[in-house]
Amino acid sequence: MCKKLLVLIVLLVTAMVQGQQNRLSPEAEISVLTVGPGTALNDAFGHSAFRIKDPIKGIDLVFNYGVYDFQTPHFYLKFAQGKLNYLIGLDYYEDFYESYVSQNRTIKAQGLNLSPSEKQGLFAYLLHNYKPENRAYLYEFFFDNCATRIRDVVEETTQNDITFNPPDGFKAKTFRQLIHDHVSLNSWGAVGIDVALGSVIDRKASAYEHMFLPENIYRFFNTATFASNPDKPLVKQSRVLFEKLEVPPSSTFFTSPLFVFGLIGLLILFITYKDFKNTRRTPWIDVVLFSVTGVIGVFILLLWFATDHTGTHQNYNVLWAFALNLLVIPQLIKTKPAKWFQKYLKFLIILWCLLTLHWIIGVQVFAVALIPLFVAIACRYVFLVDYYARMETRDNSESGTPL
Numbered sequence: 001m002c003k004k005l006l007v008l009i010v011l012l013v014t015a016m017v018q019g020q021q022n023r024l025s026p027e028a029e030i031s032v033l034t035v036g037p038g039t040a041l042n043d044a045f046g047h048s049a050f051r052i053k054d055p056i057k058g059i060d061l062v063f064n065y066g067v068y069d070f071q072t073p074h075f076y077l078k079f080a081q082g083k084l085n086y087l088i089g090l091d092y093y094e095d096f097y098e099s100y101v102s103q104n105r106t107i108k109a110q111g112l113n114l115s116p117s118e119k120q121g122l123f124a125y126l127l128h129n130y131k132p133e134n135r136a137y138l139y140e141f142f143f144d145n146c147a148t149r150i151r152d153v154v155e156e157t158t159q160n161d162i163t164f165n166p167p168d169g170f171k172a173k174t175f176r177q178l179i180h181d182h183v184s185l186n187s188w189g190a191v192g193i194d195v196a197l198g199s200v201i202d203r204k205a206s207a208y209e210h211m212f213l214p215e216n217i218y219r220f221f222n223t224a225t226f227a228s229n230p231d232k233p234l235v236k237q238s239r240v241l242f243e244k245l246e247v248p249p250s251s252t253f254f255t256s257p258l259f260v261f262g263l264i265g266l267l268i269l270f271i272t273y274k275d276f277k278n279t280r281r282t283p284w285i286d287v288v289l290f291s292v293t294g295v296i297g298v299f300i301l302l303l304w305f306a307t308d309h310t311g312t313h314q315n316y317n318v319l320w321a322f323a324l325n326l327l328v329i330p331q332l333i334k335t336k337p338a339k340w341f342q343k344y345l346k347f348l349i350i351l352w353c354l355l356t357l358h359w360i361i362g363v364q365v366f367a368v369a370l371i372p373l374f375v376a377i378a379c380r381y382v383f384l385v386d387y388y389a390r391m392e393t394r395d396n397s398e399s400g401t402p403l
Contacts, residue, residue: 022127023120025056029111030119032150032235033062033096034218036106036244037182041189043105044182046214048147051093051109052123062096063126064089065137066146082308085136086146088129097241106244110221112154113236122157142175142201142311147214154234158226162234165223166207175201175311176365178213185368186258194367195296196303198315202364257369265372272376272383281387286332289377294326316364319355320374322348336395337388345385352378 035047049064067089078084091099100107114122128134139145155162173181176197183190210216224234253259271285301323303312328344331337352374358364366374 022124023057024052024054024059024116024123026116027056028052028054028059028116028119028123030114030122031109031111032154032217032221033241034108034110034214035100036108036215038103038105041183043103044189045179046105046147046182047100048150048214048217049096050122050126050150050153052126053093060093062091062093063130064091064096064146065149068139080307082140082310084139086139087135088126088137088149090130101242104244104247105242107241108218109239109241110218110235111237113232113234114158118158122153125153125157140310142209142212145212147217148212150217151211151220161227163225163227163230164208164211164220165225167219167223170207172204172207173210174203174365175205175209178205178210178216182213186253186256187369188257191257191367191369194365195300195317195321195370196315197311198304198313198317199358199364200313201311202362257367258372261370262372265376268373268376268380272380275387276383279387279390281384283332286380286384287329289380290325290329290332293321293377294323294329296321297323297325314364316355316358317366319351319358320377322351336391342385342388342392345381345388348381349378349385352381 029051031051031053033049033051035049037044037046047064047066049062049066052059052061052063054060065086065088067087068084069087072078072084097107112119137144137149151164176194179193179201180190183193205212207220211220221235222238226232226234268285268289271282275281297318300312300315300317300321303309304315304318325348328341331341331344355366355374359366
């Protein structure tokens with residue numbers, strides 16, 4: 001009995017000590033840190049974090065919701081399937097600051113205008129989230145990421161007492177436009193995004209949904225007020241902790257997708273012109289085109305139907321990257337393909353017309369850098385229809401079959 005009582009006393013004392021350690025002083029400050037874009041694609045959208053600073057208790061910590069564990073079993077498969085858990089991370093502020101300064105990324109801070117109880121509640125919320133059993137969350141790029149978590153935590157710890165007012169000059173954009181604001185259209189990252197993500201991201205995002213980007217967290221927090229007291233701003237002070245040093249941009253045009261696909265498109269058009277002029281067909285170019293578009297089509301369908309990603313649905317890139325192209329490759333090898341193959345080629349041309357219509361009326365925006373390739377492939381399909389029609393006419397004439 002005495003032994004059990006002693007254990008209970010030890011546990012109570014430990015809990016009290018820990019509670020005192022986690023109790024913020026009246027001098028404590030909580031701010032939101034916004035990190036500017038980096039050079040890599042995964043850094044292109046910036047980053048958000050909470051800073052908890054208490055000079056009395058010697059606390060200066062940074063919590064962020066952008067950590068992932070490469071040791072996770074089947075890491076890449078889960079990432080591709082949209083089933084990868086992200087973690088809340090914890091750093092000393094000095095380490096966090098030095099890390100992003102070394103990457104030459106701007107760091108901005110917004111001191112939150114919270115009451116002592118709200119500060120304590122937010123700190124307790126983060127500490128609770130950081131427990132091993134609570135650290136993981138299912139990442140979703142548009143609706144549950146390192147930026148939206150900042151917004152959600154502030155709302156929850158203030159009992160949803162925050163009104164997010166649109167900043168000056170705010171204009172609603174689609175999710176794809178918001179991505180393109182941070183990723184150059186003539187970049188490999190933009191091509192990958194525009195091929196992998198479907199028409200669902202071509203709808204206008206609501207003002208609230210704009211906050212999936214860290215920079216918009218910064219903008220909306222600067223104009224946010226308390227619903228219970230509209231004259232009280234959420235942010236009492238904003239300042240720049242580190243300003244990115246300007247670096248002369250490097251010339252990458254000759255390795256850019258527009259240049260590369262332009263060369264590929266010209267090659268396809270040149271071969272097609274020579275084939276048309278000489279009334280012949282170069283089989284290898286057709287096998288390559290049908291193989292590449294078919295494989296990409298399979299990849300798009302897997303992202304659409306076999307993953308949990310919300311942004312990959314209703315992807316009309318399947319109109320040009322047609323998965324069934326893989327099944328008709330044997331017809332391209334034959335000297336005389338099956339008669340149905342000509343109808344299949346005409347069907348592919350119809351799909352290209354539908355793609356153009358989808359683009360014009362705004363159903364889905366496609367990768368601009370792929371335009372040279374689009375034009376070249378469409379011309380090749382038209383040539384193939386004409387070529388097989390002429391071959392059929394010639395064969396009928398030689399055999400004496402009435403046209």
